[in-house]
Amino acid sequence: MRTLRFREALREAMTEEMDRDPSVFLMGEEVGHYQGAYKVSEGMLERFGDKRVIDTPIAESGFAGIGVGAAMVGLRPIIEFMTWNFSAVAFDQILNNAAKVRQMSGGQLSCPIVFRGPNGSARQVGSQHSHAMEHFYATIPGLKVLAPAFPVDAKGLLKAAIRDDNPIVFLESETLYSVKGEVPDDLGPTEIGKAGIVREGADVTLVAYSRMTHVCVEAADVLAREGISAEVVDLRSLRPLDEDTLVRAARKTGRCVVVHEGWPYGGVGAEIADRIQRLAFDWLEAPVLRVASLDVPMPYNRALEETCIPQVPRVVATARRAARRGRD
């Protein structure tokens, strides 16, 4: 077993899939000569040449649309957004073309495309560069939305995403790119739609994905010192959502806290809370609580940014509230 950084795991996934299938190519801003804005695609231009590792001008709507058109006629594009924030100007391509073309053609066309890049907040990059875009995308039928937390899942899920015949929104995190983890040498694609239990617990269930999974694991350590045993569910896939694992974990403790970046109004957290209350109602001992970013645009100031993003203390306090309800 080797230890890889998150970015290396992504690079391996793309490289292996491009070796395997000549219809796969990578396109985006600075993916080639610059070696990737976050060095995810480092070395890939040298390996595959500029026919398959394609630098684009700053035209997200244009190159997202080019990816969609190429996918419709059978290529398998990987479209990198330098950050998912910039996908806002390509939203029409993802919503109206990638996600719709299969249905509006009566099933004649598919769109096997992967849109990927860093999502959520980074470090003090301000209001326009800190969006949690999953809340906009996970609501769209026709898309699959993946958000791994660990290198092993980054690699396995990206391989699966590239081979999938549907349009995929693949969410990474700038703050995770250097995170290390064990990745087996011959890892194949990981099945899409399966959550993982990263920590077993008995008193409260923390549900998270991507970067927030790591925050929840830390919070679980703190809670353990207080005598509260927290289970941590890492969703990995937001659409499809692994209801079985989610419901099993909710029933196990009867107390759930959903932790995510992004605003609290609607979104993925509300969806998860809805599923838990519908499917595990009789097992619940407390309302499903949520820890989200504060309901304001992200401020630049370091301390204020920390206040806005879910941090360990806020997760711990909320989990404590859920765990103790009816017991104090």
Next chain:
Amino acid sequence: MTVDLEHLAGMYRQMLLIRRLEEEAARAYALGKIGGFLHLYIGQEAVAVGAVHALQPDDCVITTYRDHGLAIAKGMSARAMMAELYGKATGCSRGLGGSMHMFDVEHNMLGGYGIVGGHIPVAAGVAFASKYRGDGRVTLCFFGEGAVSIGGFHEGVSLAALWKLPIVFVCENNEYSMGTPLSRSMSVEDVSMKALGYGIDRDRFFVEDVVEVEQRIGEAVSRARSRSLPTLIEVRTYRFRGHSMSDPAKYRTQAELDEHKRRDPLHKAKDDLARDGYGEARLSALEASVEEEVADAVRFAEESPEPDASLLESTTYDGPFAA
């Protein structure tokens, strides 16, 4: 200009078929048998028919929501078109697309799209795939002059120019962006001028003769096929009906409309056939066969079954539904 009479008769027949199908569609719409939006192509038929005659069957076309004419020109059956308008399971898109989303992948008609300009980068992507694979295909992308103001047009053309994609951008300038005339929607009325900034070839002409459309667009198609160079072509045309069925087109005068109708390319094609000796009897037989095909399409649409709700999930995802 010498034109093979059989060739011209074939183009005239397609133009007439499109005209008559849409007239029947308008009638069915008034009776409530067709819902939603219905954007008619009446008056512009020579553009799609002439352009498609410049293509090989493997070449791809893609257009806006005013898409019936192009679909028929590319080889879609009248039945599949009319049944789609009726929302029936036998329609080209199984009743899920409707008037604005005519798809016929077998004939490389890659769809009608409802967001102005949004399909232009997609068309560039289809051409990108041709270049990537070296399959020698050309893509024709149609849009109205109303699309020239939106970003999708500029990003699509800019990338196609940068990467030298085998594509022809055909701007069907019908003088009105819904109800807004050219003079109030563009700082430069000559759309083909946009090509200059992107460093690609351009052409511009008034559509009076379907044969000329075939030849002019054919030049750009050969440039795309042999040298992988994109072209922007502005064809000046005119729609005889409103923007959609709800538009009485009060923003233009009857005299203006009448003037354009006098120069209807459909009538010119017929007159040319008559003048060059195609023969009254053969013309009548051709027109009768169109009437028969239209009547058959309407009957087929009327009698076809509604789509079943079981279609919904399988057409949303390839494979298991992802909820």
